[in-house]
Amino acid sequence: MKNIKSQSRRDFLRSSALAGGGLMLSFNLFAGGQRSAAKTAEKITALNLAETWSELAAYIKITPDNIIKILVPNPEFGQNVMTSLPMMVAEELDCDWKNVVVEMSTHDNVKYGPQFTGGSNSMRMYWKPLRNAGAAARQMLIEAAAQTWGVSASEISTKAGVLSHSSGKTAKYGEMAAKAATIAVPKDVKLKAPKDFSIIRNSKKNSEGTKVVTGKPLFGIDYRVDGMLIAMIQHPPAFGMKLKSFDATAAKKMAGIKDIFSFKLYDDSFEQGGFDTRTHNEMIAIVGNSTWEVMNARKNLNIQWEAAGDVKETMSGRGGKIEKIVPGRLETTANQLELMAEFAKKPSKELRKDGDPQTAFKNAAQIIERTYNAPFLAHNTMEPMNFFAHVQEDKALVAGPQQAPGWSEPTLSKILNLPADKIEIQMTRMGGGFGRRAYAQYMYEAARISQKMKAPVKLIYTREDDMTYGIYRPMYTATYRAALDANKNLIGFHVTGGGIPENPIHANRFPAGAVDNYLADGWEIPSNITIGAFRAPRSNFNAAAEQSFLDEVAEAMGKDPIQMRLDLLKRAKENPVGKNNDYDASRYIGVLELLKEKSGWGKPENAGKKRGVAAYFCHASYAGHVVDMVMRDGQPYVEKVTSAVDCGVVINPDAARNMVQGAVVDGIGQSFYGELTHTDGVPDQNNFHNYRMIRHNEAPKRIDVHFVENDIDPTGLGEPPFPPVFGAVANALFKTTGKRYYNQPFMSEQSKS
């Protein structure tokens, strides 16, 4: 039973509540790593068989007329999991992709595993379970044919959804599906060798493409049922403010308005789990028949706000209960920067130390020291936060855009005081996630409002609500120091970083492991501005700072920036310093070499180009970019980008290129323009007229994407290509303008120069 210990408390409750020992074991297949989807499938196949659909191995249903439905466990927000995950199943099932229809599964962590889209984890998480499910179902179809034909299973082969026997007998999968569903799921299935892949590694079009281009109601904001009410919330205008009183008499009389009331997100004694956030605990709900009526009534509210003061929060996580004080101060960006500079001077927490950095710096012939700053960023998913909820006495249905329904469910259960198995969560397509939708306060708010209204309700945030709600990428700073000896060798490296309210430093990342004397330390400043994961959390800042700094160090060493990185990585590969280096130096080298080759780095024909390079490792993948910049109408413009990525086996190559291109565009946009500032706790930006997003004319003309070819199990792609864009852009800016850029967003620094 040792797996149980490694389960989180929630997993344990969830699985035991549902079915006891048997299913808990199957859940452990995902939680533990000792997986075997076939066993999971065994339990499930026995549980339910649709009348017309024969369900094989949990994710697969086949009709008699040979339509193969593959269920997608993870919610979609644009990384195309609704295509790449079914491709894994179809590959091992050995079916014809043309016959596959794809459908979002229900939310059921026992049946489908973690169902979490985030951390660039979908490919890694499901690579084995989904292929196992496909292979198990194929084996069951073969067995069914063997029994039907009275031959040995070993004499039957499959190809593109057709079973054939050496005697000449053939049958489509559909013909054998009903029988196959009654067969015990095989315990050990053999998976294809990568050289035999015929679906994986062959580009398939987005399985929801046609629905997208025809405007079908795919998204949470499109969700609707008869009798549904529309709700909006009014949250305090500033971080550090709270509701004092309000008068809704006039607004309540307006056409279409059903009710206006204040409500609390959590009860005062609520213990927050890891992904719960409490930006504002008391808000006003405006509920009515239609969006426009609700928007208008909202303008007629008379509300008084007051300072919230310091607030005590209770967090309960793996390490037990922690109480923390969220300071009440109303923050202003200039003060935040001053405060960070002050903290940077204080002694901070040591995160890693190799050798004797102090002596290395004392003996250095040259020390380079640079400080980098980056602002809060709003996720600004194109679809604003929204959720549908219908809470009844004894059950609840919620539906909408959520990256991590399995994490929100326990909180929802506590808030509604309903057992988890009385709560149904439907996962809609998300109009962007980027980490923002791993936090579900908007789901809880919708549920609270529905519970009060005793009616189905769809809560919608306006863009202003969304952008000013918090859960931002934190504000960061880091100071890097390099010690060079008289021969310009790098003998010491020190990074110290901090942020509001989180420290960005990954102490065990490159160049840790490549420098004898190394020190990393960090600090944090508590704040009432809430933060959350933002596409490659922390990495998206570190890559900008560290990769710009390395560029400057290479310059001081008189080395080519790629060669300088390669030399350090060679050291880390052959004779690593320390044991805890969380990157694979060979794969890092592989990406840089591919990048060098494909970009024609150092080639005479590229001599006149203003180019910047950066590479970074995060979320188990490696990515690098060469950015070609020009001045256009007096402004720096990224004209072309060459990208190299190592994410192991590339499941769906063209879609993978799309992801990398998107990450490049996003990275240019965020580094050039992205910024959320505050004045007395009020966000200075609240919609796209004052929060600058990259637009068509600012995107590069070309982004060439290259993948390292190998057979390593696939790792993620949603995040890894994003962070190094920042560094490559910063380095190209230096080449283009002659000036180093230390503060993001770069274009506001550019306008000051």
Add this chain to the structure above:
Amino acid sequence: MAKYSLKINGKTQQVDVDPSTPILWVLRDHLNMPGTKFGCGMAQCGACTIHLDGNATRSCVLPVSAIGKSAITTIEGLSENGTHPVQKAWLEHDVAQCGYCQSGQIMSATALLKSNPKPTDEDIDNAMSGNICRCGTYLRIKEAIKTAANTSNAK
């Protein structure tokens, strides 16, 4: 409240709403046509783009009372199954990531190609820069527009 008779995708539809209601919410809330998206509500992102007499228009800031006899086309009106040349080009280039902005992008692109069947890169930038794609699919959008321009002319 006031009654309006609207010409939408070739059909006449009646609604009874407040005259100030933006056509975006008339479509989404009152006519159950959610293909047209809400992104900003202030003509900054293009997610809500529709055609008014063939011209790309931001429906989030267009009150229903201002429409009069003009004909409205929404994404649902381009084609039922994605057979319009612009939709086909979008599928060919597998443009979408999250897909939320794409109705608006397609409507802007379709209007552009109607008035300028052979747009240059610069024409595309000018016509499309009001449409934000948070996922960064701009390069594929541009390619798709060029493909659609070629196939439309070949017809």
